[in-house]
């Protein structure tokens with residue numbers, strides 16, 4: 001169903017120092033429509049949406065809302081018009097609870113005004129969460145929730161404004177398939193009540209399920225708008241990256257030695273992990289598959305000493321190493337690329353150089369001073385190798401697009417030269433073209449003799465990259481498969497092995 005036009009943007013341009021983020025872009029949105037915006041990392045998707053939601057000011061161009069030219073100088077004005085946004089990088093107050101976050105700035109006051117009426121706030125939140133069928137406790141402190149749950153809080157918050165345009169900037173990047181389905185249900189509901197949804201995602205397979213039209217941006221320029229029913233994923237990809245990208249591959253000509261580099265024996269922790277043991281060989285890529293909450297990140301954090309273990313030993317080349325804190329892991333040559341780059345991976349208000357050399361500071365300092373020139377040189381190489389889209393190595397990381405931030409985290413660990421690298425969801429939020437580059441990079445690292453653990457929730461990626469696949473379920477390792485004997489069904493079987501048994505036991 002497509003009704004009257006809600007939004008129409010024409011000739012929108014926006015520059016930042018050294019970057020033309022948007023160059024003469026067009027876009028429109030109708031009532032009851034889901035319109036996707038796709039493009040590589042740094043293509044300008046989030047910038048366009050920030051202009052629409054009053055966060056950035058456009059340099060030129062015209063925005064019409066229900067046929068009238070409008071200016072959107074502030075988020076407040078966007079809200080007044082009925083435009084709300086779910087940001088790519090979550091934007092919540094970690095110390096407040098779910099209900100407070102949803103209604104932030106609109107707290108219900110008691111008659112007379114001054115005091116917050118928390119009971120009323122909770123009541124409103126319960127109503128909204130029930131309506132959206134979101135399984136969240138309104139009183140839970142947001143900072144203690146998983147990223148997926150925080151994402152749901154953002155969704156509830158955006159819907160709570162009851163506006164007519166809802167912008168979703170990569171809402172599913174940390175959701176499980178089941179959570180994604182519930183989001184789609186919410187979106188269909190919004191559609192049926194005449195709302196328009198702008199939908200940004202790097203998961204192109206979602207487009208066919210939920211969108212009506214797709215607009216492609218490349219390097220800040222408008223490329224094309226397609227009807228979803230009249231296009232295909234390969235066509236969208238080639239418009240995005242200007243070339244065809246291979247999908248559904250498996251590793252070929254792999255040469256993994258029998259030498260065991262890392263041996264993990266009987267790791268348990270207080271909450272979830274139960275007696276996990278495995279071996280990682282020289283030059284191997286070992287994929288870790290499993291459903292969200294299976295314990296893969298917990299295992300990585302226990303290995304690198306970020307969280308305490310209650311049992312278990314770690315050996316490197318047959319010698320036991322004591323890892324009590326992350327710096328012990330780094331010293332032993334084990335690097336961990338976190339899934340949550342904002343919290344653990346990057347210093348956002350520092351430039352790219354500083355972040356790149358962050359875990360190799362001794363190599364770049366002398367008498368307590370940073371050797372700027374070599375550091376900048378290494379960073380420029382890393383920027384070129386990973387194709388980070390930035391005017392220079394001096395750019396603040398917070399000004400990079402989400403996917404380019406992820407590349408900086410990867411660059412940081414490549415610079416550190418670790419023997420064992422643990423990548424936790426390395427391609428989350430990364431576009432198809434850059435994913436391909438990251439896959440090539442991981443393969444190259446393994447060919448140079450590095451040993452890699454790759455945690456990923458995307459089965460095609462696991463199958464494409466891993467020599468062997470370790471599958472976890474409920475804190476336990478349920479199987480290790482060779483690539484040639486694995487397929488999606490088999491992995492899912494192992495990933496759900498104990499879940500029934502455990503749910504009946506509870």
Ligand SMILES: Nc1ncnc2c1ncn2[C@@H]1O[C@H](COP(=O)(O)OP(=O)(O)OP(=O)(O)O)[C@@H](O)[C@H]1O
Nearest residue numbers: 016021041042043044045046047399400401402403
């Ligand atoms: N505040 C800012 N200051 C400087 N440059 C910026 C700023 N915001 C965005 N940019 C630049 O504008 C370009 C477009 O960024 P944008 O975040 O819109 O990309 P995107 O399409 O959302 O990418 P991604 O898929 O990685 O999220 C990038 O080169 C980015 O570095």
Ligand SMILES: [Mg+2]
Nearest residue numbers: 046088401402
């Ligand atoms: Mg973005």
